[in-house]
Amino acid sequence: MKTSRLAILACLLVAAGAFVVAHDKDSGTVVSLPAAGGPTAAAVAAPAVVDSARLFGDVRTLASVEYDGRRTGTPGSHKARAYLQQRFSELGLTPFGAAYAQPFSFTHTSIKGLFMPGRPFRTEYKDAANYVGYIKGSASPEKFIVVSAHYDHLGRNNGLLYPGADDNASGVAALLAVAAYFKSHPPLHTIVFAAFDGEEIGLRGAKAFINALPFPRAQLALNLNFDMVSHNDRNEIFAAGTSYTPSLQPVVAEAARRHGVNVKLGHDHGRLLPGGEAEDWTDSSDHGPFHDAGIPFIYFGVEDHRDYHQSTDTFENINQPFFSAVANLLVDVAATADRTLK
Numbered sequence: 253m254k255t256s257r258l259a260i261l262a263c264l265l266v267a268a269g270a271f272v273v274a275h276d277k278d279s280g281t282v283v284s285l286p287a288a289g290g291p292t293a294a295a296v297a298a299p300a301v302v303d304s305a306r307l308f309g310d311v312r313t314l315a316s317v318e319y320d321g322r323r324t325g326t327p328g329s330h331k332a333r334a335y336l337q338q339r340f341s342e343l344g345l346t347p348f349g350a351a352y353a354q355p356f357s358f359t360h361t362s363i364k365g366l367f368m369p370g371r372p373f374r375t376e377y378k379d380a381a382n383y384v385g386y387i388k389g390s391a392s393p394e395k396f397i398v399v400s401a402h403y404d405h406l407g408r409n410n411g412l413l414y415p416g417a418d419d420n421a422s423g424v425a426a427l428l429a430v431a432a433y434f435k436s437h438p439p440l441h442t443i444v445f446a447a448f449d450g451e452e453i454g455l456r457g458a459k460a461f462i463n464a465l466p467f468p469r470a471q472l473a474l475n476l477n478f479d480m481v482s483h484n485d486r487n488e489i490f491a492a493g494t495s496y497t498p499s500l501q502p503v504v505a506e507a508a509r510r511h512g513v514n515v516k517l518g519h520d521h522g523r524l525l526p527g528g529e530a531e532d533w534t535d536s537s538d539h540g541p542f543h544d545a546g547i548p549f550i551y552f553g554v555e556d557h558r559d560y561h562q563s564t565d566t567f568e569n570i571n572q573p574f575f576s577a578v579a580n581l582l583v584d585v586a587a588t589a590d591r592t593l594k
């Protein structure tokens with residue numbers, strides 16, 4: 253999921269005939285960072301550290317027919333949970349308490365249920381679960397960086413499967429790649445890995461996590477959130493959130509110059525603010541509840557594409573070389589953040 257709340261509000265207002273919102277695709281305050289190999293490159297590319305076969309295998313599995321689109325509470329979601337259980341365990345992550353699974357429940361109300369036949373107004377989700385594990389820091393274990401990605405997607409609608417390869421099997425695979433890196437390169441700070449459920453139904457997993465943190469909130473220093481990181485035809489990915497915390501800009505810039513991906517800073521200014529952009533992604537994915545709680549975040553994601561929230565969001569339609577490069581970039585960003593966090 254990655255549609256801004258303001259965009260939804262604007263659509264509703266337009267649909268209601270209230271007024272017409274000028275919707276230009278002006279990119280506003282976007283900053284393009286120098287990449288390795290580019291004309292202004294200041295550094296050579298870093299060697300790849302991510303196991304691409306493993307990375308692609310994670311996406312292929314989570315987006316396969318057997319996982320049935322991973323909708324919260326469904327048998328397909330339970331298959332994804334079993335997969336996360338196995339991968340977290342293989343990676344040797346430490347659970348908070350007895351298990352990686354942190355169950356939660358919620359009630360979802362849908363305005364569409366008021367006028368669409370067969371669509372419920374209220375739905376109880378009693379069987380949701382985040383998967384959370386950590387690697388303890390060697391120097392400052394009391395400070396936590398949370399790397400997050402949602403594993404749920406849309407499941408099926410009228411029998412049609414929505415596999416959610418880019419959205420967001422890709423983010424989960426990148427999260428697992430970051431965990432694999434820190435397992436062999438122990439971090440200074442404690443790195444928490446959180447695979448969230450219920451994102452597509454309103455960022456429910458991230459909200460549940462923030463509301464019942466398994467450690468004191470004051471120790472939570474940063475959220476790195478990955479949602480849709482494998483599908484772009486222009487070799488381009490956005491890092492949103494640094495306008496709120498400018499000290500994070502050099503972290504992204506330092507890593508970006510070691511990788512052949514075009515990294516852009518942006519999509520984090522409200523359109524109603526001076527210099528605001530057409531699309532503000534501040535609340536568009538699981539970093540939103542962290543931001544609401546006053547936690548700095550960097551969100552990595554691509555622009556919406558032709559397969560976004562379509563049945564064609566398949567493993568075959570992701571850009572494999574791009575995804576591999578992005579995963580290496582994300583590992584580097586996490587390592588740079590760990591090294592430079594004060």
Ligand SMILES: [Zn+2]
Nearest residue numbers: 253419420479
């Ligand atoms: Zn998503």
